[in-house]
Amino acid sequence: MKHLCSMTTRVEDYLYARRQVGFKLKSQGTQLLAFARFAERGCHKGPVTLELALRWAQDSHSARPITAAKRMEVLRPFIRYLQQYDPATEVPPPRLLGSTRRRPVPHSYRDEEVEALLEAAARLRPSGGLRPATYCTLFGLIAATGMRISEVLRLGRADVMFERGVLIVRQSKYRKSRLVPLHTTTVAALQRYAQLRDQFLPLATDENFFLSSWGRALNIWNAEETFCILRRQLGWIARGNYPAPRIHDLRHTFITNCLVRWYRHQINVDNAIVSLSTYVGHVRATDTYWYVSAVPELMALVSQRFERYAREIPND
Template identity: 85%
Template sequence: MNHLCLMTTRVEDYLYARRQLGFKLKSQGTQLLAFARFAENGCHQGPVTLELALRWARDSDSPKPITAAKRIEVLRPFIRYLQQFDPATQVPPTKLLGSTHRRPAPHIYGDEEIEALLAAAGQLRPSGGLRPATYETLFGLLAATGMRISEALRLERADVLLEHGMLVVRQSKYRKSRLVPLHATTITALRCYARQRDKFLPVAMDNNFFLSPWGRALKIWNAEETFCNLRRQLGWIARGDYPEPRIHDLRHTFITNCLLRWYRHKINVDNAIVSLSTYVGHVRVTDTYWYVSTVPELMASVSERFERYAREISND
């Protein structure tokens, strides 16, 4: 590749080639173009060097080390692409600036918190209207299944197979679809909501299962705003790394409680966790195993089990 070629042109060529293969590269494309401007503003010439990559990675408003690590990870595929045209190009080693993955500990809800949330949702205004029924059922479904809020709001009526006791989650994260079996109490709650919804909205504009009082599909920002208002009303204090408890923490709570029950009932987690990972729509089982290391209650159960195992071995 010609050294006189502007870095922006190199980035554009790279993005075009990758997008022709189906990669969207939206945020990555923005960052790579920012790198190109950085290199051009500094009058860089010749192949990309490790020194240039590090200077750009650290040239951020954020002082967090993980930010620089993520920035250089975005650069690596592009620089590797350039190396095929110029062997003098220096590709940054993997994890040069440390790990790019840090998962903050979630807020794990207690049973009393979930009960209080559903009770407060059921008291929303207008009393006896569709809105309180919608949010009580929606939040209850998230707590009972560990679904993502986006998955629940995308459900259409045809996806809620109450006669078969399951939901069809279509084209979710990573374009994966799956079946979600339901507990009998969840089926009853969904059936009750469907009757109320059809009573208030005999003719709806959208075919979604969860609807606004105006017959439109419920929007995620409406659900987030309602949840935040209820959270403030209930006076919750976060017990994780996030500033406030979140809707998504209902999913974390569901997974954590499943793992806790298995450990306490001495179920073989290694055998059962594949089913749980599939149920909640994780692509990798390691995403589900992550909860063992981040949730204190789970770590305590794991430690107790290992301690019992160690005592048994020592007694043999």
């Protein structure tokens, strides 16, 4: 790779090579192209330097250190790629700007908040139309299964297996697929929605399970916008580190509630955690264990269990 190539060309070559072997790199691609424009605006010539990488990583509207750390972690694979063509390229060491694994505490929904959300969704306009049923069922499914919003929106009609009471989640995060067993009440709610959808849209050709009133697959921007409208109506105040409750917090709440029930019923969480991790699509059980330290109610239950355990240990 020659220095005469623009940084944008180098990024595009890298993204093409990575996508050819299956990596999507959507957000990473956007950030790397932003880095290329940054380098070109500064008239950078020659191999990528540590100084250039640091300047871009720290050139953000966000003052949070984790933002710069995440930017640097996006750059590192690209810079390693460049180094094979130019040994003078300076690859930043891992964790140069700190860890990227710090996670803000999510909003944990109370049962009455979830009920209020579904009731408000059912009152959306047009009254009696498909839109209220779509969003009521959509948000209800996330609350009942802990699925990601992207997974729910990608569900195809064939992925909802009513007879077996199972969903097929295909090629989700980290390109993993999995089966999601459903409670009978969730199956019934999905069946009601499917019947109503087919009644309103008998000629729809889109194979997605959730459809807009125009017969097209829902997109995440419309779902987020509708959720924001309902959130403002309900007047929720965030409990956590985010400015406002999010759709994704329904997933967090599902995981938290599972763990709370297990601790309260004296279930061996170490044995059950792998099943929960698989169910919600976590790659590592440590991602699920994180909730124990993030949610005060869980920490209190863990402390109580440890206290009982400590009292049972005989003194020497």
